[in-house]
Amino acid sequence: MPQKFIVVTGGVLSGIGKGIFSASLARILKDSGINVNILKIDPYLNVDAGTMNPNQHGEVFVTEDGYEADLDLGHYERFLGIDVSRKNNITAGQIYLSVIQREREGKYLGSTVQIVPHVTAEIKERIKSMSGDLLVIEIGGTVGDIEGEVFLEAVRELAFEIGRENFLFAHVTYVPFLRTTNEFKTKPTQQSTQLLRKIGIHPDTIVVRTEGPIDANSLYKVALFSGVPRNMVINLPDSPNVYEVPNILHSLGLHRLVARKLNLEIRDNYTWHYPKSFELLKIAIIGKYLGTDDAYKSIIESIYLSGSQKPVIVDAQELEEMSDDQIEAYLEQFDALIIPGGFGRRGIEGKIKAIKYARENKKPILGICLGMQLMAIEFARNVGGLKEANSTEFDKNTPYPIVNMMESQKKILNLGGTMRLGAQKTIIEQGTLLSRVYKGQEIVYERHRHRYEVDVDAYADLFKKPGEQGYKLTISARSDFVEAIELDEHPFFVGVQYHPEYKTKVGAPHPLFKALVDVAGGNKI
Template sequence: MMTEPQKFPKYIFVTGGVCSSLGKGIASASIGALLKASGYKIFVQKLDPYLNIDPGTMSPSQHGEVYVTDDGAETDLDIGHYERFIDVSLSKDSTVTTGKIYTEVLSKERRGDFLGGTIQIVPHITDAIKDRIQQAAKKSGCDIMIIEIGGTIGDIEGEPFIEAMRQFRNELGNENVLSMHMTLLPYLKAAKELKTKPTQLSVRELKRLGIQPDFILARADYKIPETLLDKISLFCGVKKRFVIPVVTSSSIYEVPLKFHQYKITELISEKMQLPMLKTKIDDWQVLFEKISTPQKEIEIALVGKYMRLEDSYISIIEALKSACYACNYQLRIIWINSERLEAQNHNEWKKLKNAKGIIVPGGFGNRGIEGKIMAAEYARTNKIPYLGICLGAQILAIEYARYVLENEQLTSEEFAGEQSPENYVIHFLPGQSDEKSKGGTLRLGSYRCNIKENTLAYKAYEETTVYERHRHRYEFNNTFRKKLPGLCFSGIYEQQDLVEIMEVVDHPFMLGCQFHPEFKSRPHRPHPLFHYFIKSAIGQV
């Protein structure tokens, strides 16, 4: 029983050891989802050790997609996992990088805020990190804040964050600051067994930095024997109840259910002196039943160019999956390289022609653009459902304009080269130009869109006003509006008279949206445009 009144907020830090890509983001999101389902208000923050200010100028092929919040922050893709699992709208306070921290501290030094003193990692950088955490907790009004520290224990660039965590725990007490450490148990085929030594070494390194973990999340691709859990408990100084097996699942949406089986919310409540509340997981059980029940497959072509890393399109993939689950279908993505379409690769075209629907996602640069235009033409002429997102909407407009106006020179200012401006179906947004800095200067965040009635967009949304998130610097050229009969401009940002949604009238579903609807899709509540697109592809409309 608690002997003192409850104090909020509480803080849970999630770290990773042995190697990257263990799934700390999914684990953090799953724990947040369960705590929210227990009645707590949750906020999540990602501390990324890289020196970039944000992921906005980083290649999707290296870092995965850039996720955008309502308030216009360009963030790591893990923020998307947090929002989808916990079903909350996060903010710029959810993403902190070393670049942001150093920029903030050095700006203060230039202003003279430190009165000529020497600037050091401790206390100045660590104080700035702690301030960011506490400001986010205060602004969000959360009961429990989950802080994921990116990278791996032992990384040089991550040590200031670990030191800030150590200080934080020392200042607020063990009942208010909890440490979860995720490590890998590799499987050696020759020995035919999982090995715990990397976990032991990772925890030893964490202890060297002053942190004794409360939980160990043991990641493995195979079932972990009880004897190994005993061994981890013994050698890492963590009670066995707090060593949680995290075995690779068939779906990321099974992870909350697995954590619930191990009573993780009860264990957190025990450690942090929280009252025991009932965790309601009915919606997760219903979702996983749909996922695990054999269903018909629907083949959707994703025509892109960042094909080396599927995380480049992770939110689109999850939005498609959610829409398919809602229709009692399973998704099968056909990955289409637009450069190969452009080169008239027979196998690539054969794959495209097997698809029941086509998505052209966002992107930057002119590489593979003509291949995407070819995909849009194929969808239009063969009445295949097509959803164009951001750049994909611009592709729809360019292809349709070339068809109606019989002018192959029509293009976007982004790809123009020496083209005449009168050929720009797509041009710079007001206030944008080639000279503008690339980082954080796009049209970012949530904007209002008014939907016209009796359109595909209205059928999907079933409302006339929506708010959607943007990340772009080009827009449809309004001088072409009256030149393109058969192209309906069904969504408008009236404040600046910008086209947000366009659709081909004589087509079952050929729609482009300048915004990114995938960022507002949820596993239990698919986004209306993705839902209607999938229903069109399977013939349910």
């Protein structure tokens, strides 16, 4: 049987949930017994998402093999329960870079290198290299964007070459509700579909995104003017819980419609489960990227999938201007704190103040990457008496560089894809809180994204091994670097150099987040 393809495009505006729809559709097809793979195409010219600002683009998601990706790959992993890789993401930057390199190497035998056929051929080869009986392809951006046209042309050509019967095109579009006239306006969707048809792609199904349920007459208009059968026009209104979307698609029978169109044999073994009862806990992320909640997407979802309400993002810069008494009055409302990763000195002193409060008041706290480094700095300043302790990232002239750039990073000039990235072997010290969190596992593989490390050798007086006495930071995990620290005289004061949020799946949240939620709820580990 030839490989089958579902191509998901977007219309009217961006950010309407193509990634959630693609992941949800892939999930219900996986539960229908189909060997599904998934691919995200990003039309931007960046080679990867590694250098992109989280305030503009959302978080950078890191895969097991150390690829810095768009946050939609996080949706794919959480919904499908799989680990994706760098092959599951294509960017325009990757494609053009590859074509230019081939041209410089003389691989085109003197041809004039053009968008068609050379760039489209490169895209098609990348798509055809993907495994799976069914490949779901999400094309980022919106139909009509200049940068996305070459990818739409490539999938149009591919459908022609492989056979249109092996392709299903799903167009996810937005229908606004005009309150002044009390009606849904389908014209933008009609025009978006017409744009797609002019390119040579006729959608097989249209997914109508709305704020609330749409009326049947409006859906009929979408079907009529788009030339799509009415039963293939489905409505997906906003849902307070994105993990309900697979249930909605399954109840609409979308898996059966897809199977009929692509001539697939399916069996219904739907196993989708996610937490539906939540602890009424108030957990704060002490953050600095406030342009969008997507900047901390995987952390937010990890807390939610651990059975808690979604956390609140607190501006670290606001904490910088507060006194210790004001910090205590403000942060005591929270059941636990998270200090996430990040770059640059903005908001750093506010994060350190939050750490000091949590340490002194025994408030459960989890530090991630930069968060762990700041835990070490706070302890050095306020317990070790090294008042000017800092990271050389923020103060190159600090007399006490508790955190320093890794030796392997000091000669690297390029920023993209050059950090310590991906799954790294981590040895858990037995007899620690972290060991209990991991149920006694001695070796785990956790995903990393950092250039700086805590220097425990130069400041050995601040740290101790498990079981040693004294009010010091216990080193609870190691590799070639310090991977985790904790404080014995505290219910949950844990910092990790790695990013546990990237490994959370639906039904299997990372144990660190589950442990934080348990302790915040008054339980012991």
